[in-house]
Amino acid sequence: MKIRVGQQPLQKTFVVHEDIISRSEYFRRAMNGNWAESDNRIVSLLEDDPHTFSIYLHMVHTNRFPEPTTFRDISTKGLFARFIKSDLVQLAKVYVLAEKLQDTATKNAIVREIMAKSAVQGPDGSKYCPDPIAINIIYNGTPKGNPCRRLVVHMWTDELPKTFTRDVESLPREFLGELALTFRDHYDRSIDGLDLISPTHNENYFE
Numbered sequence: 001m002k003i004r005v006g007q008q009p010l011q012k013t014f015v016v017h018e019d020i021i022s023r024s025e026y027f028r029r030a031m032n033g034n035w036a037e038s039d040n041r042i043v044s045l046l047e048d049d050p051h052t053f054s055i056y057l058h059m060v061h062t063n064r065f066p067e068p069t070t071f072r073d074i075s076t077k078g079l080f081a082r083f084i085k086s087d088l089v090q091l092a093k094v095y096v097l098a099e100k101l102q103d104t105a106t107k108n109a110i111v112r113e114i115m116a117k118s119a120v121q122g123p124d125g126s127k128y129c130p131d132p133i134a135i136n137i138i139y140n141g142t143p144k145g146n147p148c149r150r151l152v153v154h155m156w157t158d159e160l161p162k163t164f165t166r167d168v169e170s171l172p173r174e175f176l177g178e179l180a181l182t183f184r185d186h187y188d189r190s191i192d193g194l195d196l197i198s199p200t201h202n203e204n205y206f207e
Helices: 025-031 036-040 050-062 077-100 104-119 132-141 147-158 164-170 173-191
Strands: 002-005 012-015 042-045
Touching (some): 002 050, 012 050, 050 104, 077 104, 077 132, 104 147, 132 147, 132 164, 132 173, 147 173
Parallel strands (some): 002 042
Antiparallel strands (some): 002 012
């Protein structure tokens, strides 16, 4: 199967094995002859980004996010933060694409990658969760109740970024509402002596 992604002049054509890509319900329907292009085995994703799609294909094959750099080479806090935040934004883009393509396995793999990257400590011990850019991508590209939305809400509840007061205006209103409700739930659970929700030990982020 050939998949055309993006608009000219940056459009790219990917050749993929149908057995591999069939984990996506979107592509299974295309291969079953329901679309006009199925006879030619060509699917067009003209509104999507070729780079994001290339990472999606990598994750379809490996269930892992490609790692062009090693964290031990990032010796300063600024560089570490830049690379982690960039990766989390890219993971958000791939998650939204996998949502569109109805690929549950890849979405679950991305959730694991987001959790793993957010757990990595920088040179000064700092950790980073998805920032407002990544959160906006997730909220703009997923429906209400989506597991990845729950994940980022619980990450921010678990450790509210120091930049919250600066970032609040750029965060989706839905996210802020869910964040407030989760803080209230944490408060109620602490009063009742119950365990708090942990974003590292919860299966509710997977489908």
